[in-house]
Amino acid sequence: MxxxxxxxxxxxxxxxxxxxxxxxxxxxxxxxxxxxxxxxxxxxxxxxxxxxxxxxxxxxxxxxxxxxxxxxxxxxxxxxxxxxxEVGSDDPVEEVQPDRTDAVLDGIVVADALAGLSPEHRRVVVDAYWLGHTVPEIARRHGIPEGTAKSRLHYGLRALRLALQERGVTR
Incomplete structure (x- = not known):
């Protein structure tokens, strides 16, 4: 050496x-x-x-x-x-899926906030924003006057906003 x-x-x-x-x-x-x-x-x-x-x-x-x-x-x-x-491949991935973690977490928070609403307010908010129904359609579906449907929608959204604020989602 x-x-x-x-x-x-x-x-x-x-x-x-x-x-x-x-x-x-x-x-x-x-x-x-x-x-x-x-x-x-x-x-x-x-x-x-x-x-x-x-x-x-x-x-x-x-x-x-x-x-x-x-x-x-x-x-x-x-x-x-x-x-x-592991098997390697030179072929590109066929379809890239975006990360949906934030959307899933937002959905959980919104569902939790909706659960805190009264059943009448929750039904009207879900009908209007998730099912896309108009106030006259909501009134017909639930057998209530249009004014009542509009009022429930207003107060339901207000309660939803407060519930989301309590969870730190909005200002």
Whole structure:
């Protein structure tokens, strides 16, 4: 074993320059995956950098150590659960779905606020805003005068606004 007086970064640079291309070809031959080969070479050189004693070895011993580490990384990747359960694809995702978390949470808050209304007010508000009925249609559906339907809608919306304010949704 020879001890080189150069700093570790210089030794690693020299090790990379001397062995990286051959190491990349070796791993590419084992995996047939260019991206994986790049990752394995990078991880192998990081491990060499973390062990300064490797950098100070004779060139043939350092090369053997690098190829052994690379082969072990390839074997570990092949045995990993990720490799056995995940299937990569170059095809784009067919349809991207937007995140609906905020809409779901808003729906829960509104449903909770609606539950706090009287049944008469809740029915009129739901008929008007979720079912899209007009005041005359609501009056006919529930057998009440139009003025009563309009009044229930007004007071129901006011109570709903207060309930949402209590939950911190509106000002």
């Amino acid at each position: 020879t001890v080189d007086a150069r700093p570790a970064d210089e030794l690693l640079t020299a090790l990379h320059a001397e062995h990286a291309d051959a190491l990349r070809r070796y791993v590419l031959h084992l995996t047939a995956d260019r991206a994986l080969a790049e990752d394995v070479v990078q991880e192998t050189l990081v491990r060499a950098w973390q062990r300064p004693a490797v950098l100070e070895r004779e060139p043939d011993a350092a090369r053997a150590w690098l190829f052994t580490v690379a082969r072990n990384l390839v074997v570990d990747d092949a045995r990993s659960a990720r490799r056995r359960r």
